Amino acid sequence: MKVIATWIAKGGVGKSTLAGNLSYYLRERGRVLIIDADPQGNTSGWLYPNAFDWELTDIMKRKVGVGQAILPIRPNLDMIGTFAIGGELKEWSETKLPNQPFAFHELRDELEAAGYDFVIFDMSPGTSNLERAILAIADEVIPIVRPEYFSIDGLEVFEDTLENVRRDLRSKAVAPRLVVNGINMSFLVHRSYYDSLKEFSYDIYTIGQTTKATEAQIAHQFLAEYDPSNKVLDEYNRLAKVV
Numbered sequence: 560m561k562v563i564a565t566w567i568a569k570g571g572v573g574k575s576t577l578a579g580n581l582s583y584y585l586r587e588r589g590r591v592l593i594i595d596a597d598p599q600g601n602t603s604g605w606l607y608p609n610a611f612d613w614e615l616t617d618i619m620k621r622k623v624g625v626g627q628a629i630l631p632i633r634p635n636l637d638m639i640g641t642f643a644i645g646g647e648l649k650e651w652s653e654t655k656l657p658n659q660p661f662a663f664h665e666l667r668d669e670l671e672a673a674g675y676d677f678v679i680f681d682m683s684p685g686t687s688n689l690e691r692a693i694l695a696i697a698d699e700v701i702p703i704v705r706p707e708y709f710s711i712d713g714l715e716v717f718e719d720t721l722e723n724v725r726r727d728l729r730s731k732a733v734a735p736r737l738v739v740n741g742i743n744m745s746f747l748v749h750r751s752y753y754d755s756l757k758e759f760s761y762d763i764y765t766i767g768q769t770t771k772a773t774e775a776q777i778a779h780q781f782l783a784e785y786d787p788s789n790k791v792l793d794e795y796n797r798l799a800k801v802v
């Protein structure tokens with residue numbers, strides 16, 4: 560089993576969009592679980608529009624077993640959701656998690672026993688105990704940036720946080736790949752930020768800009784379902800083959 564997290568401490572850069580569309584293609588390589596670990600509940604609202612009974616926090620609080628909280632999304636793809644409204648993830652992670660930084664380790668073991676090949680965590684842009692506890696069980700973290708000036712600062716914070724988690728929580732998480740999202744190479748400014756990101760030692764994966772990404776989310780679909788001939792799909796697929 561491989562645990563992947565899409566994370567950087569920056570909001571609105573495309574973490575959830577990447578996690579969701581990546582999970583769609585990862586199904587070709589095995590059983591996939593996407594976990595909405597963001598109190599905003601964006602991924603849940605996008606991919607599971609119906610009401611559901613149990614959220615991630617209920618598993619963490621041992622109110623229900625993993626099996627009870629699994630939501631089937633597509634063949635070979637399940638989800639564990641988070642309630643956008645009335646959810647307890649934020650409160651739980653602020654009050655209980657500080658005393659149990661290894662809280663997610665047991666969940667990882669249970670998911671492995673359940674037979675998943677890939678688990679993808681969609682995370683919030685924070686650097687709190689919640690993000691640290693999840694990074695502690697990740698095998699690969701995929702940072703994602705927009706082609707803009709402050710993305711360089713964001714990457715420095717990313718590397719510093721990941722290094723701390725690796726040291727303090729004995730995490731084995733690595734981050735060999737970087738996603739640059741919403742890029743348009745015909746813009747000089749985008750090309751120049753792309754070039755400046757080469758100074759970091761990542762394999763860079765670009766994802767083009769497409770209004771269909773948002774439209775698909777409004778329709779509660781994956782981009783591949785909403786717009787099967789979209790050029791950006793090859794870019795998600797390329798990443799899904801190597802992670």
Ligand SMILES: Nc1ncnc2c1ncn2[C@@H]1O[C@H](COP(=O)(O)OP(=O)(O)OP(=O)(O)O)[C@@H](O)[C@H]1O
Pocket residue numbers: 569570571572573574575576577597599601682683684740741766767768769770772773774776791
């Ligand atoms: N390649 C893309 N082209 C155009 N729009 C995109 C692309 N990727 C994401 N978006 C849009 O950008 C917005 C922000 O994306 P998303 O919610 O995935 O970001 P996020 O990093 O998860 O945000 P948050 O920090 O709030 O969790 C959404 O409206 C999404 O549809």
Ligand SMILES: [Mg+2]
Pocket residue numbers: 574575576597601681682683
């Ligand atoms: Mg998000």
